[in-house]
Amino acid sequence: MIGADRLMEVAMKILDYSKPRAEYTELNLYTMELGLTRVADSAIHQNVSESEKKLVVRVMKDKKLGTASTNSFNESKFKKTIEEALERADYASSIEDFEPPKPYKTCSELFFESTANYTPKQKAETVNSVVEKTRLRVDGKFSTSVGEVVVANSAGTLAYANFSDANLSLILTNGITSGYANIANEDVSKLNLEEVVNEAASKCMQKEPIDLFEDREEKYFDVVLEPYAVADWLEYLAYLGLNALHYQENESFIERGDLGKKLFGSNITLWDDSLDIRGYRMPFDFEGTPKEKIVFVEEGVVKNLAYDSFLAKKENKSTTGHALPLENRDEGAIPLNLFLEGGEATMNELISSTELGIYITRFHYTNPADRKKVVLTGLTRDGTFLIENGKIKYPLVNLRYLQSVPEAFNRVTMLSRQRLIHDPYIYLPIPRSTVTPGLKIKHVRFIGSMRK
Amino acid sequence: MKELAYKAIDVAIANKARYADIRLVLEQEEEIKTRNGIVEKSFYGEKEGFGIRLLYDNGWGFASSSLVASEEIERKAKEAIEIAKATNYVKEKPISLAPTQVVEANYKTPYQKDPFEVKQDQKIDLLLKCDQAMQEASKKLVSRQASLKFRKIKKIFASSEGSLLEQELVLSGGGLVAIASEDGETQVRSYPKRDGNFASMGYEFVEHLDFVGNAAKVAREAEELLKANPCEAKETTVILYPSQLYLQIHESIGHGIELDRIFGSEQSLAGGSFISQILNKLGSFKYASPCVNVTADATLAGGLGTFGWDDEGIPGQKVDIIKEGMLVGLLTSRETITTLNTLLGRNYSPSGAMRASSYSKIPLIRMTNINLLPGEYELEAMIDEVKDGVILDTNYSWSIDELRKNFSFGTEIGWEIKNGKIRDMIKNPFYTGQTLEFWNSCDAIANKNYFEVYGTLTCGKGLPEQLIHVGHACSPARFRNVRVGSRVR
Ligand SMILES: [Zn+2]
Numbered sequence: 050m051i052g053a054d055r056l057m058e059v060a061m062k063i064l065d066y067s068k069p070r071a072e073y074t075e076l077n078l079y080t081m082e083l084g085l086t087r088v089a090d091s092a093i094h095q096n097v098s099e100s101e102k103k104l105v106v107r108v109m110k111d112k113k114l115g116t117a118s119t120n121s122f123n124e125s126k127f128k129k130t131i132e133e134a135l136e137r138a139d140y141a142s143s144i145e146d147f148e149p150p151k152p153y154k155t156c157s158e159l160f161f162e163s164t165a166n167y168t169p170k171q172k173a174e175t176v177n178s179v180v181e182k183t184r185l186r187v188d189g190k191f192s193t194s195v196g197e198v199v200v201a202n203s204a205g206t207l208a209y210a211n212f213s214d215a216n217l218s219l220i221l222t223n224g225i226t227s228g229y230a231n232i233a234n235e236d237v238s239k240l241n242l243e244e245v246v247n248e249a250a251s252k253c254m255q256k257e258p259i260d261l262f263e264d265r266e267e268k269y270f271d272v273v274l275e276p277y278a279v280a281d282w283l284e285y286l287a288y289l290g291l292n293a294l295h296y297q298e299n300e301s302f303i304e305r306g307d308l309g310k311k312l313f314g315s316n317i318t319l320w321d322d323s324l325d326i327r328g329y330r331m332p333f334d335f336e337g338t339p340k341e342k343i344v345f346v347e348e349g350v351v352k353n354l355a356y357d358s359f360l361a362k363k364e365n366k367s368t369t370g371h372a373l374p375l376e377n378r379d380e381g382a383i384p385l386n387l388f389l390e391g392g393e394a395t396m397n398e399l400i401s402s403t404e405l406g407i408y409i410t411r412f413h414y415t416n417p418a419d420r421k422k423v424v425l426t427g428l429t430r431d432g433t434f435l436i437e438n439g440k441i442k443y444p445l446v447n448l449r450y451l452q453s454v455p456e457a458f459n460r461v462t463m464l465s466r467q468r469l470i471h472d473p474y475i476y477l478p479i480p481r482s483t484v485t486p487g488l489k490i491k492h493v494r495f496i497g498s499m500r501k
Numbered sequence: 502m503k504e505l506a507y508k509a510i511d512v513a514i515a516n517k518a519r520y521a522d523i524r525l526v527l528e529q530e531e532e533i534k535t536r537n538g539i540v541e542k543s544f545y546g547e548k549e550g551f552g553i554r555l556l557y558d559n560g561w562g563f564a565s566s567s568l569v570a571s572e573e574i575e576r577k578a579k580e581a582i583e584i585a586k587a588t589n590y591v592k593e594k595p596i597s598l599a600p601t602q603v604v605e606a607n608y609k610t611p612y613q614k615d616p617f618e619v620k621q622d623q624k625i626d627l628l629l630k631c632d633q634a635m636q637e638a639s640k641k642l643v644s645r646q647a648s649l650k651f652r653k654i655k656k657i658f659a660s661s662e663g664s665l666l667e668q669e670l671v672l673s674g675g676g677l678v679a680i681a682s683e684d685g686e687t688q689v690r691s692y693p694k695r696d697g698n699f700a701s702m703g704y705e706f707v708e709h710l711d712f713v714g715n716a717a718k719v720a721r722e723a724e725e726l727l728k729a730n731p732c733e734a735k736e737t738t739v740i741l742y743p744s745q746l747y748l749q750i751h752e753s754i755g756h757g758i759e760l761d762r763i764f765g766s767e768q769s770l771a772g773g774s775f776i777s778q779i780l781n782k783l784g785s786f787k788y789a790s791p792c793v794n795v796t797a798d799a800t801l802a803g804g805l806g807t808f809g810w811d812d813e814g815i816p817g818q819k820v821d822i823i824k825e826g827m828l829v830g831l832l833t834s835r836e837t838i839t840t841l842n843t844l845l846g847r848n849y850s851p852s853g854a855m856r857a858s859s860y861s862k863i864p865l866i867r868m869t870n871i872n873l874l875p876g877e878y879e880l881e882a883m884i885d886e887v888k889d890g891v892i893l894d895t896n897y898s899w900s901i902d903e904l905r906k907n908f909s910f911g912t913e914i915g916w917e918i919k920n921g922k923i924r925d926m927i928k929n930p931f932y933t934g935q936t937l938e939f940w941n942s943c944d945a946i947a948n949k950n951y952f953e954v955y956g957t958l959t960c961g962k963g964l965p966e967q968l969i970h971v972g973h974a975c976s977p978a979r980f981r982n983v984r985v986g987s988r989v990r
Contacts, residue, residue, distance in 0.1 A: 089765045098577075114542075117544065117545045118545075168583075180592065378542070497909075
């Protein structure tokens with residue numbers, strides 16, 4: 050980490066250089082230190098460290114925008130980068146829909162020393178204790194990272210935050226079935242190893258999985274989804290459906306006039322809150338808008354979409370604080386710190402109240418089959434079971450589903466308590482997470498299986 | 502630069518690494534994107550850095566940094582040693598690397614027009630012309646997008662064995678997207694595909710794609726799709742055009758033949774490969790029908806996965822993967838090929854497939870250009886033989902299981918075939934199947950006149966995820982008894 054004072058000083062220097070040359074300048078500065086240990090077949094096979102930084106600057110000249118980036122903060126490099134951005138602005142076409150967010154200043158130190166100082170040796174010792182604790186084959190990853198972000202602009206915004214992440218995920222296999230579990234915390238010392246090992250191990254059953262698709266006919270089942278699986282669906286629902294860009298281009302399931310309409314069951318309340326300590330924290334977005342809790346769905350009724358200031362201006366609205374990093378701004382606005390309201394039930398109660406259904410730990414390779422209707426397809430993975438008369442009966446060969454999420458969220462019959470889900474595969478300094486309950490959902494469509 | 506590279510090797514060896522390599526990389530990228538007549542993004546980025554990979558006893562260590570300076574290289578080489586020592590702390594597995602020739606050489610992507618030398622106003626003018634052509638062709642469009650992207654990657658590879666390789670790779674391409682909407686229905690059409698098409702070529706590839714000439718068609722088809730009938734659910738004959746077929750090859754052949762994945766190294770993210778269960782039949786396993794021939798070809802002119810050497814210093818080469826339907830080859834590395842040779846008692850050489858997406862990442866086994874070789878058919882004759890079927894074009898969605906067996910794809914557009922003739926356009930096509938059944942049902946491949954090269958910049962693998970450029974060349978192909986339907990009801 051470079052540190053708040055030094056990094057903000059870099060930001061000010063860049064703005065000072067750019068100010069006389071551009072009508073408006075905004076920048077994102079990042080640093081990241083990552084250590085990642087990867088395990089395959091109970092041995093470490095990949096073990097890496099990354100030390101990254103980045104400056105992205107966008108300038109406006111005659112209402113025209115140009116963007117440039119570099120991964121060096123030295124003076125000659127950032128000057129050259131600004132000149133590049135200015136030259137690009139010269140050639141661009143002028144835009145109307147732009148109004149910088151209100152000036153904002155903050156310096157938020159959110160990172161944990163314990164995570165920052167965690168060594169590869171300590172990770173190896175942790176991995177070793179997992180391998181020794183269990184007789185199962187161990188695959189997984191253990192990462193610790195720290196990051197910093199500065200968002201600044203020539204209208205007076207100067208916002209700094211740093212943060213940390215410790216993340217451990219395991220797939221344990223007994224040769225017949227496998228189980229997955231993940232734990233994450235901003236503070237590495239809070240990770241409970243015992244818990245994650247037991248959770249993953251509990252999914253390994255000494256019974257041959259059964260294939261429900263020998264007849265190759267599509268089927269509908271009630272499902273009990275663990276929070277891992279729910280988080281997967283929620284993140285796609287947010288990216289595809291709550292993104293104002295997709296709404297404006299008619300690619301969202303929320304259409305003009307749908308705000309205030311009940312599109313989900315009454316037990317669905319979904320919001321974004323990156324200040325809530327139950328999730329990962331980020332005090333501002335990448336335009337420097339301070340974060341607040343934004344409710345998207347309240348008791349089934351659609352209340353809001355996610356905007357940055359550019360998308361908001363098109364509808365004469367205000368930003369909701371969901372601007373993406375400058376280089377991704379063309380992908381719209383995405384909520385990254387989701388919360389789905391939970392219930393009081395335990396996962397066991399979701400199972401015991403199910404006569405016939407499928408228990409799903411998590412999904413694999415989920416992708417939108419239809420973006421507008423948020424029809425997702427993917428497979429189940431690392432813990433799929435048949436529930437009969439309130440009991441887990443036997444493991445199942447992984448199934449392929451094809452299901453509209455908004456439709457499914459009209460058929461949720463039970464919700465468990467919430468938990469944090471955070472198993473990133475991209476490590477940018479963007480703290481994101483989903484806090485969600487497990488769900489019992491009626492009548493989910495399955496179209497195939499992996500077969501034996 | 503060379504001195505810095507040698508410095509890393511010296512520090513690694515002085516600290517008892519038994520093998521070490523370093524990559525020093527400088528990457529330039531340009532992206533211009535217009536949306537509804539406005540230049541939404543005009544971006545130029547540069548990044549440089551290095552990554553040191555080394556082997557200490559039987560453990561790998563890797564450390565990277567964006568600060569290219571002598572002291573930082575020394576610091577990171579020592580850090581990589583510490584990381585490798587930590588690797589050894591857990592159960593050791595013997596590692597040995599297949600021998601390679603020590604080479605000092607250069608490679609440069611052959612190109613005619615350096616895309617970074619082409620003026621910005623020329624590029625913007627092209628995109629805005631496309632935008633206008635789309636706007637004129639349809640009044641139903643809610644979004645018109647046009648984009649260009651260029652990358653230049655300069656890298657130096659040096660190894661403790663003495664190889665020193667310098668490469669300059671140039672990638673160029675772009676795409677058009679039209680989104681039409683009416684009465685709550687939205688349809689997308691793109692050219693050549695939604696994320697664009699890219700090649701290891703210069704600006705001449707952009708000219709070759711003729712974006713302006715294709716813009717009106719993209720817009721019209723997006724509009725026509727609004728009124729088209731949905732793809733009927735049935736088991737039928739399918740003809741895949743290259744802008745869908747390339748991804749079918751990618752997902753249901755390409756990823757599954759990565760030997761690191763076969764050995765389980767991707768279990769913690771993307772999963773394994775069903776090939777691990779039949780590995781001892783390599784050379785005699787029937788993967789596909791006899792008309793199917795697939796190569797991994799890092800020498801294909803213009804292919805997005807074309808290069809001089811991989812990131813272990815192995816030369817880019819052409820390898821047979823499927824020969825007359827039989828699985829005969831895999832994508833391999835120096836480490837995995839040694840394991841395979843020991844396991845099967847054979848004598849394969851590494852295929853030259855280890856690549857890293859950036860200086861900050863370790864090399865993994867990646868696809869090069871995985872090509873389905875052309876057959877003998879004229880496209881018309883291929884269609885003529887179909888009594889009832891569909892043509893599917895341009896990928897819309899994709900998903901495949903963790904062992905690469907059960908896949909599903911959606912395409913942007915399709916057409917019915919009735920009695921050997923192309924009939925009505927169909928919307929929302931979706932098909933699903935099993936890898937081996939599917940490839941064994943291939944009974945016709947169009948000839949070399951229809952052979953097209955597709956490239957994607959965003960093939961994902963590894964942790965942290967690495968997005969890399971790979972290529973696929975193919976001609977339209979026909980498959981029997983495929984389950985098709987509509988992605989929405
Ligand atoms: Zn891929």
